[in-house]
Amino acid sequence: xxxxxxxxxxxxxxxxxxxxxxxxxxxxxxxxxxxxxxxxxxxxxxxxxxxxxxxxxxxxxxxxxxxxxxxxxxxxxxxxxxxxxxxxxxxxxxxxxxxxxxxxxxxxxxxx
Amino acid sequence: xxxxxxxxxxxxxxxxxxxxxxxxxxxxxxxxxxxxxxxxxxxxxxxxxxxxxxxxxxxxxxxxxxxxxxxxxxxxxxxxxxxxxxxxxxxxxxxxxxxxxxxxxxxxxxxx
Numbered sequence: 001x002x003x004x005x006x007x008x009x010x011x012x013x014x015x016x017x018x019x020x021x022x023x024x025x026x027x028x029x030x031x032x033x034x035x036x037x038x039x040x041x042x043x044x045x046x047x048x049x050x051x052x053x054x055x056x057x058x059x060x061x062x063x064x065x066x067x068x069x070x071x072x073x074x075x076x077x078x079x080x081x082x083x084x085x086x087x088x089x090x091x092x093x094x095x096x097x098x099x100x101x102x103x104x105x106x107x108x109x110x111x112x
Numbered sequence: 113x114x115x116x117x118x119x120x121x122x123x124x125x126x127x128x129x130x131x132x133x134x135x136x137x138x139x140x141x142x143x144x145x146x147x148x149x150x151x152x153x154x155x156x157x158x159x160x161x162x163x164x165x166x167x168x169x170x171x172x173x174x175x176x177x178x179x180x181x182x183x184x185x186x187x188x189x190x191x192x193x194x195x196x197x198x199x200x201x202x203x204x205x206x207x208x209x210x211x212x213x214x215x216x217x218x219x220x221x222x223x224x
Contacts, residue, residue, distance in 0.1 A: 006164060026134060043116075043202060043215040089155070091213075099145045099157035099170055099204075 002027045006090055006103035014111050015082055021106045023090030029069050033076050034100065035064050036089040044089060048075070080110045095108040114138050115171075118203050118216035125223045126194045133188040133219050135203030142208035144186040148172065148199040155202065161186055162208060194221045 003026045019058040023033070027088055032051045048057045048064040050073070056065040061077040070111060087107050091100035119134045137144065145160035157170030161180040175197060177189040186205075190197060203216045 014193040032211075036215075039155075042218040044204075046214065049212045065197050089153075099147070099160055100155075104152070104154040 001092055002088060002090055002092060002101040004101050004103040006088075006106050008106060009104070010107040010109075012109040013080060014112060017080050018076070018078050019108075021077070021088050021090075021108070022074070023073040025071045025073075025092050025101070027094065028071050029031065029094065030068065031093040033064075033066050034072050034091050034093070035062075035073075038087045038105070044083055047088075049067055068097075072112060082110045082112045084108065085110045089100060116205055116214050116216035116221050118201075119216065120219060121221050122194050123222070125221065126218075127194060127223060130189070130191050131193065132190075133187045133221070134201075134203055135188065135216060136184050137186075137203075137205040137214070138181060138184065139205065139214065141214075142183070142199055144175070144203065144205045145170070145213075146178065146181065146186070147202045149202060150199050151179075153158045156158075158188065158201075165189065195223045196222065198223045204221035 005024045007022045034049045035047045037047050038044050050057045052068040060079040066073045087105040089105045091102045093100050116137045129190045142163045146158040156172045158176050159178040161167045164180050164183050165176050180186050181182045201219045204213045206213045
């Protein structure tokens with residue numbers, strides 16, 4: 001059974017810092033990996049989708065990498081802002097038609 | 113373009129009552145799914161559908177029924193609510209090929 005782990009569980013940093021969120025998964029047979037953002041009381045918003053054949057994706061200040069063979073992904077946030085405060089979730093899509101397997105998230109606080 | 117719409121946003125039930133959570137998407141996505149999100153447990157897949165007339169069970173299907181009579185709608189039914197079903201429920205959809213998953217805003221259910 002696929003398991004997804006996110007480290008750290010929580011992170012608080014001053015505004016302006018560059019930071020890295022980590023995601024690891026146990027089964028490397030994945031179709032894709034997706035990073036989401038969740039604000040309190042809200043749904044999940046997709047940030048980046050990396051297909052299994054890709055190594056990284058970029059969107060603005062966000063960069064996500066994927067190393068399928070080692071079962072790892074990182075989300076890099078450049079020049080963090082208070083508006084980046086949220087919970088960030090990593091999820092992998094396996095080979096079947098069923099759903100994503102989610103990590104439990106990293107709760108990020110950016111201090112002004 | 114509304115995306116994925118869930119109703120109701122909040123609901124309080126008594127043990128044994130039944131109800132239906134509604135989910136509709138206007139993106140012509142073949143794949144739709146229901147997740148529940150609980151503190152410390154992350155998001156877990158309840159049921160999913162790969163097209164009209166086709167449904168299947170996810171990780172935690174007990175106590176829930178689904179049907180998919182149209183491409184747009186995927187309701188989740190609780191036949192006899194239990195306190196263990198207190199949770200936040202999310203509907204999500206995507207194209208059938210492994211692609212970006214879009215979430216609704218969630219439905220917060222409390223069973224007393």
